[in-house]
Amino acid sequence: MQILRNLTTTPPDARSSVVAIGNFDGVHLGHHQIFETVRSLAQTFRTRSVVVTFEPHPLKVLRPDKAPPLICTYEQKLELIAACGIDFAVILHFDLAFSQTPYREFVEHYLVDALAVKHVVMGYLARFGKDRQGDARALATIAPRYGFGVTEVGLFEADGRNVSSSAIRRALQDGDVRAARVMLGRCYSLGGTVVTGDGRGRQIGIPTANLRCDNELIPRLGVYAAWTTVGEIRTRAVINVGRRPTFDGLTITVEAHLLDFHGDLYGQRLEIAFVDRLRDEEKFDSVESLVSQIRRDIQRAQMVDWS
Template identity: 40%
Template sequence: MRVFRAIEDITGGLPSPVATIGNFDGVHLGHREIFRRVRSDAARLGGVSVVITFVPHPLKVVPSGKDLRLISTCAEKEALIEASGIDVLVAIPFDRTFASVSAEEFVRGVLVGRIGIRKLIIGSDYRFGRSREGDVSLLQHLGGELGFEVDVMEPVGDGRTTYSSSLIRSMVSAGDVAGVVALLGRHFSLAGKVVHGHHRGSGLGFPTANIATEKELLPKNGVYAVKVKVDSEVYEGACNIGVNPTFSNQALSVEVFLFDFEEDLYDREIRVYFIERVRDERKFPDVEALKLSIAADVARCREILSHTRLIEYPSYLTGD
């Protein structure tokens, strides 16, 4: 996949580009259906498939009053878009100056002037440009004037639920990591470097890897059955997210105990896939009660993981 990180880097236009525009946080199954349509139409026209997005997310720049925690990091989003078979990614730097660009200026200067758009595929509720003034009607009007097609896709879902990034954020925040697979098309995951923590795990008989992650969205505090990728190998484990109330900690931590694993993980990058929530985090009266609970958690996690297949983002492309 070819990536443009500045509008100015696109010179001479692209060959018969068919594009879509959006934030695509999480790259869920609804986004992937749009990408599939973009790829199909680009192939039919002998052109390239293009995804246009913004870095950072516009709501990180334009005040909204929302505590927006993104499902994917920028690196994850790019990897997911590439795995979806897109030819070109245009990652436009979004700042207050760009936020002041009118919808019509964006269409004329970027979509037509730089990309040379031939066809645009968008959702029915898409808004863009200064103060979100641009909509489907404006795009269709300008498309007729400037010579590009506009196709509008209705919301994508399974007949009961419409796939959306906001719903996924809500589900993950509530700890529903099992249910969210149906919207994401994969298990929710986070990556990070293993760093030194309080070193209590070894004393409890369950040495844990403390993870420093850039992921904004974390599942609700508690214990989870997880699968963990170390290099190319996948291991099973139990993960605790929380503040370790038994020890009166205050800082939030993500700690993973890998089953049947004895290597040194410090300073290594690992990825944790959340399979199922086991219980809430809670405070125990003493260390012995905590140890008994951890042992029970590990047994429960082993049971869950013994019959669960890991779904990663490359595997869910099967059938495209």
């Protein structure tokens, strides 16, 4: 997938294309349906597929106090979009000046002049342009004069759940990583660099990798079973997301005890994919009680459905 950060000069292959517009945070199953529609139409028209998205998320500019934590980093989002088979991703810088662009001007400048768009695909919740006036229905009213078509993709359900980025955030904030997995179509994952901790895990005989996370959205405090990936090595782990109430109880940490790996991880990149929630965070009267519970967590994690 080719990434375009402006449309000053549009590659010829990106013109006369089928385009999806949206934020696509999480790249969940509803987004997959949009991208599949884009790819199918692009094949029909014998042209390329394009996704137009915004950076930063518009709410971080317009209502920073109300902006939700993002499910994906921008790097993760682009990797996931590429994995859906999209040919081009256009990333438009969003700031206050850009937010004042009327939706018709957006259509003329970006979709018509820059991309010579053949067809536009939008989710039923997607909006663009000043005051969010541009949606699929508004676009359909003006599309004929510019010679392109419009398709609106409706609500997507997975296992009886309405799939949306907001629903996934709520599930993760509740610690329901299984529900999030159903809506995402994959385990929720976060990544970062392994940093030096205070060594308490090693002192009690259960060494952990302390993660400095890149992601904004951390699941609810508690203990989880998860897959971890370091380079080419993938192994199971027990993850603690918490404030370590048995010790200082101050800083939120993400710690991973890898079940089938022994080695030095400091400075390396670690990816965590949450499989299941094992329990809430607890405060123990003694380090011995904590160690006993962690060993029970490890035993329980062994019985989790890892498929």
